[in-house]
Amino acid sequence: MRNIGRVLRKDLRLGPRSPFILYAFVLPVIMTLLIRSVFGGLFDAKPRLAIVDLGASQVTADAMELDGIEVSLLSDADTLRNQVESHDFDAGLVLPAGFDEAVRSGTRPEMALYISGESLASDRVVLAVTTIDLVREVSGEPPPVEVEVISFGEESLELSLRLLPLIMIYAVAIAGAMVPALSLVEEKEQNTIDALLVSPASVHELMAAKVLLGVILAFSTGVMTLAINDAFSGELLGIVITLLVAAVMMAEVGVILGAWAANTNTMFTVFKGGGIFLFYPVVFFIWPDLPSWIARMGPTYYFLQPIFDLAVGGAGFGDVAGDIAIGAAICLALVPAVLFMGRWLERSRGGGAAAVPEKELEGV
């Protein structure tokens, strides 16, 4: 069993020399940046308002109590302008001394609202309307109209949020499945696997090392993807357990593929063709109107849905435990296939794969 660690250490040490492992880590970052640039952040923070209050205004006190915006108090107008300009805040408000008294007396005092050029249009609207409402409250006037809020259309999340599963599947599938598969195929292409198989390292130790390689990388890229998308807002333990299920499942798939594929070209071709089976549940997150039972046919659904529910939907672990359990069961079901492919790989290297008894094939 010690050789699992030795082979794993070797693979991890060689990792930085492999462009593909670097690609596995860079891809989720690039996808996140692309999606952010198009749709805004997946988990954008509240609009940020800076206030310089030179006269203890009620506007400031009321603004501080609002949930929908993030308010910071600054000491002088120059600092505020600089920080709004550098987009540290979406907007900045300067309230002169005696502002409240001036409003109440109806003298219409000047109030400067600075808007960052980089702020989102939606944030600008929210901050501007909120500011006017706050000032109206100071004046004691009732709002000119009563607004009735009516939900229109089906309630659904923003598209940017629904793209999280897409980034996640890329992150864990590339790092968890492709990297160990490629590592195993390269061992075959370079014939190093023969040198390993005539050493005290067994084929099962080799397979286990590759699975662990995939688990570590998939878990790392999964954590990284959630972190850069500010998605660690849900139940942390639930997210970690789900990520582990995702990492193990992808690593097992990768090792099975790597053991089977004769060379890199075959591996990539199969991954491109068969990868749809892993990737298609993502479609049902992007278009939630599609019937979800189809998504449930895909094994990756059983970690994508829990991660989505935990990170986006604010679900608790108990809410997603059923799906996670099914995901874990799929991982367990793949273990015999991994063991079988290990034996198959060993025999194929000896030239004797054809000699695998038919009844063994039936078991997988």
Place this chain on the structure above:
Amino acid sequence: MTEPAIRVDGLHYAFGANTAVDDVSFTVAPGEILGFLGPNGAGKSTTIKMMTGLLDPQAGTITVLGMSMPGEKEAIQAEIGVCFEEKNLYLNMTGRENLVFFARLFGIKGLDPDPLLRRVDLFDRADDRAADYSKGMRQRLMVARSLVNRPRVLFLDEPTDGLDPVSSLAIRRIIREEADRGAAVVLTTHDMLEADKLSDRVAFIHEGRILAIDAPETLKLAHGKRSVRVRSQRGGEVEESVISLDGDGADDEIRRAVGVEGLLTIHTEEATLEDIFIEFAGRGLR
């Protein structure tokens, strides 16, 4: 009598309908070099794969250092060194890293690879990646790798194939040193001269069967034809005659040939291992 390091008895392997190894039996003593000679597809590599644990025999028994293969495969693999014909180094690792990694697989911590690297004349390039090595350097590194555990049994599959004379000489010297240390060596080669020089015994294998196994000299004496080739010049023409030393009346024929007018050259000719192989197999090695 010393217990053989390797004992193979009635070994059999077939790929579907094609028999690759058929009732092969032999022994190799500690410190002995057994040359495995045969053309491509003769069954040499399949036999080595079974002896090293890459392939399970379909029939027959293999005992290495008193242990049964494949039953005690892991214990056997800890005691053997294998150098395949196909290059199988980690090209992204340096020469030093390749040796240290494989030493760790054998449970050897803190191996100092420098003596081995010096032995195969790679010390100066130890920190270069194997990808930057020439074919000969890679082969020498593979031989060094097969020695990291000081193996008691060494399997070398075509270790000098396609190498320059200097690299070949270095590898032959190492093989001899390992045998002198007490390791049993199984060597497959196409190179008859190499087999003749290095091997204590050679086994001719053809179509999965061992045709003959003995010391090269014994085989040549028992099965080879000795002769004398005489060239002389008569008039403007060069004549050549071959006198067999194995037949009756060879002495008289040689005396006559030596006394002939216009004698140019006399060469004695011995059978080569290839000649003997052809006699057994009815075809050459290539």
